[in-house]
Amino acid sequence: MLYREAGDFKTTYSEDSQTFPIFFDRMGYYVTLLLAFGLVPLFINDYWANAVFVPFLIYAIAAIGLNILVGFAGQVSLGTGGFMAVGAYSVYKLMTSFPDVPVLIHVLIAGAITAFVGVLFGLPSLRIKGFYLAVATLAAQFFLVWLFNKVPWFYNYSASGQITVPQSKMLGFYVTGAQTSASAKYLFCLVVLVFVAVVARNLTRGTMGRKWMAIRDMDIAAEIIGVNPLNAKLTAFAVSSFFIGIAGALFFAVYLGAAEVTEAFSIQKSFLILFMVIIGGLGSIFGSFAGAAFLVLLPVFLKNVLVGQLGWPTDLAAHLELMIVGALIVGFLIAEPHGMAQLWRLAKEKLRLWPFPH
Amino acid sequence: MPVSHAEEGYVTADGRQIGGTLMELRNITLRFGGVVAIKDISFDIHDGEIRAIIGPNGAGKSSMLNVISGFYIPTEGDVYFKKVKRGPMKPYEVARLGIARTFQNIALFDGMSVLDNIMTGRLTMIKSGLLSQAIWYGAAAREEYQHREKVERIIDFLEIQNIRKTPVGRLPYGLKKRVELARALAAEPKLLLLDEPMAGMNVEEKEDMSRFILDLNDEFGTTICLIEHDMGVVMDLSDRVVVMDYGRKIGDGTPDEVRNNQDVIDAYLGVAHD
Ligand SMILES: Nc1ncnc2c1ncn2[C@@H]1O[C@H](COP(=O)(O)OP(=O)(O)O)[C@@H](O)[C@H]1O
Ligand SMILES: [Mg+2]
Numbered sequence: 001m002l003y004r005e006a007g008d009f010k011t012t013y014s015e016d017s018q019t020f021p022i023f024f025d026r027m028g029y030y031v032t033l034l035l036a037f038g039l040v041p042l043f044i045n046d047y048w049a050n051a052v053f054v055p056f057l058i059y060a061i062a063a064i065g066l067n068i069l070v071g072f073a074g075q076v077s078l079g080t081g082g083f084m085a086v087g088a089y090s091v092y093k094l095m096t097s098f099p100d101v102p103v104l105i106h107v108l109i110a111g112a113i114t115a116f117v118g119v120l121f122g123l124p125s126l127r128i129k130g131f132y133l134a135v136a137t138l139a140a141q142f143f144l145v146w147l148f149n150k151v152p153w154f155y156n157y158s159a160s161g162q163i164t165v166p167q168s169k170m171l172g173f174y175v176t177g178a179q180t181s182a183s184a185k186y187l188f189c190l191v192v193l194v195f196v197a198v199v200a201r202n203l204t205r206g207t208m209g210r211k212w213m214a215i216r217d218m219d220i221a222a223e224i225i226g227v228n229p230l231n232a233k234l235t236a237f238a239v240s241s242f243f244i245g246i247a248g249a250l251f252f253a254v255y256l257g258a259a260e261v262t263e264a265f266s267i268q269k270s271f272l273i274l275f276m277v278i279i280g281g282l283g284s285i286f287g288s289f290a291g292a293a294f295l296v297l298l299p300v301f302l303k304n305v306l307v308g309q310l311g312w313p314t315d316l317a318a319h320l321e322l323m324i325v326g327a328l329i330v331g332f333l334i335a336e337p338h339g340m341a342q343l344w345r346l347a348k349e350k351l352r353l354w355p356f357p358h
Numbered sequence: 359m360p361v362s363h364a365e366e367g368y369v370t371a372d373g374r375q376i377g378g379t380l381m382e383l384r385n386i387t388l389r390f391g392g393v394v395a396i397k398d399i400s401f402d403i404h405d406g407e408i409r410a411i412i413g414p415n416g417a418g419k420s421s422m423l424n425v426i427s428g429f430y431i432p433t434e435g436d437v438y439f440k441k442v443k444r445g446p447m448k449p450y451e452v453a454r455l456g457i458a459r460t461f462q463n464i465a466l467f468d469g470m471s472v473l474d475n476i477m478t479g480r481l482t483m484i485k486s487g488l489l490s491q492a493i494w495y496g497a498a499a500r501e502e503y504q505h506r507e508k509v510e511r512i513i514d515f516l517e518i519q520n521i522r523k524t525p526v527g528r529l530p531y532g533l534k535k536r537v538e539l540a541r542a543l544a545a546e547p548k549l550l551l552l553d554e555p556m557a558g559m560n561v562e563e564k565e566d567m568s569r570f571i572l573d574l575n576d577e578f579g580t581t582i583c584l585i586e587h588d589m590g591v592v593m594d595l596s597d598r599v600v601v602m603d604y605g606r607k608i609g610d611g612t613p614d615e616v617r618n619n620q621d622v623i624d625a626y627l628g629v630a631h632d
């Protein structure tokens with residue numbers, strides 16, 4: 001058996017608190033990075049980029065963002081679509097106003113603007129919890145979509161009411177606009193995702209993560225040990241919205257190219273990302289990846305197998321998808337709130353002890 | 359033996375030097391609507407002593423601890439800490455003054471590991487900001503490992519090394535109590551408040567807990583105010599005892615003084631309390 005933890009003793013605290021404490025996990029991580037950066041860009045084509053890889057990367061960013069808020073800090077949000085719209089419209093306004101600044105900088109600033117908006121809509125969380133907070137964030141969702149529809153300044157008074165991304169280059173390659181290659185889109189999103197994942201992991205494994213989880217698990221006790229709930233909740237809203245804003249900016253600028261807010265950033269988007277977080281695993285960065293991958297791949301898989309191979313009608317396959325997702329949500333919420341990430345962890349625990357379970 | 363309650367401290371029966379007043383409660387009254395949980399109580403806690411609050415169920419002991427920890431704001435009366443009058447404060451502000459506590463009904467973070475739970479005790483001491491934590495390497499990591507080292511010492515002290523990585527939700531009751539004490543100790547408090555630290559424990563667990571309390575008072579000089587039902591334990595552990603009944607203070611003094619106080623005997627024998 002290759003995969004084991006036994007005999008892998010840690011002699012320093014830094015070894016003990018690293019992200020992948022087990023040797024084989026660490027190797028797996030490096031191999032994944034190597035494949036993602038070295039191999040995939042060589043073979044990726046437009047179909048794979050648009051159907052699988054780019055949406056996966058962007059949804060993973062959004063899922064990490066929402067997971068910080070819901071999974072780590074325990075604050076429910078149904079406003080993800082609206083916050084993604086803030087990122088998208090921010091990056092659009094920035095790109096059209098300052099076309100010479102690299103788009104990566106615009107994406108980060110769009111995240112920062114979304115963080116600010118997220119904090120504003122997070123303020124009610126100081127007073128209300130659970131269901132009532134969910135309703136308040138739902139109001140944010142509808143308000144933001146309405147705002148971007150209603151105020152023409154946001155879409156530069158375009159006749160269609162749509163926003164269309166200008167072309168832009170980074171390091172000599174197009175990263176937005178019609179001429180962008182599949183591998184450029186992919187690599188651009190991948191770099192941002194790696195940055196987001198590393199920051200999220202660093203924040204959640206240390207002080208900030210403990211504050212968030214303390215508030216989540218028992219807010220009264222958290223306050224008694226010295227956590228300022230205002231500070232903890234609002235930083236969770238800020239960091240979460242920062243990532244979600246970045247995801248929204250990429251979704252518009254790199255993936256869609258042109259967007260209309262009611263279509264691209266509706267309440268459906270909020271639910272989709274919430275489902276990714278629930279299925280993947282609340283309170284797990286890895287789970288955010290797993291959930292995003294699963295919900296991006298499921299429709300592609302069903303379409304190819306059921307419609308393509310077995311000749312099912314498209315709407316039947318779509319209905320089946322809804323049923324599968326619904327059943328999984330209910331199943332995970334009841335049986336395993338920590339989602340696929342926990343199933344993976346349990347499988348590894350079994351594997352670790354194999355073949356001697358004692 | 360008479361005890362001098364002088365500002366500058368006193369010497370205990372077993373010869374330990376106790377410092378001056380650390381915490382003083384003056385004429386505290388606490389009402390919840392019509393219920394008077396605490397009725398005009400004054401007492402003090404000296405630096406370095408083990409102070410017990412005893413009394414039947416519903417006497418107002420937990421409420422008293424909640425007033426001290428800033429969780430309840432008294433209806434009347436003043437709280438002095440280190441001779442300074444304390445205005446109404448948020449609980450997290452009180453924590454930063456160096457007051458830590460445990461709860462009668464354990465209040466741990468069930469979704470987190472034992473280690474993370476104890477590490478939360480050090481949150482008030484963290485200096486690195488959000489950006490530095492996001493980068494991790496450098497200042498934030500160094501700080502993390504320094505605190506981890508302190509926490510490991512507490513883990514050793516309380517003999518819970520083998521459950522470090524276990525999620526707290528999976529632990530049995532007695533160990534949870536111990537982890538909660540560890541979390542409070544991690545804050546290196548000046549004043550430690552323990553609400554029934556031995557409730558629901560068997561004899562052996564009680565002995566362990568008593569030993570920990572004496573050791574940490576002895577080794578770290580931590581001032582302790584505890585609530586306990588077991589009279590034997592209280593008499594063994596504490597330097598001075600406050601006795602409460604129906605929200606009033608009916609006795610205050612050394613264990614011997616309290617044991618011989620007629621009001622206390624009446625309260626304990628006259629009414630069928632638990
Ligand atoms: N938050 C509260 N709201 C209303 N009544 C309370 C509250 N906390 C305590 N009390 C009341 O105060 C009295 C004293 O309670 P408590 O301090 O818990 O007693 P003890 O810890 O000595 O058993 C009880 O009558 C209790 O019902
Ligand atoms: Mg009580």
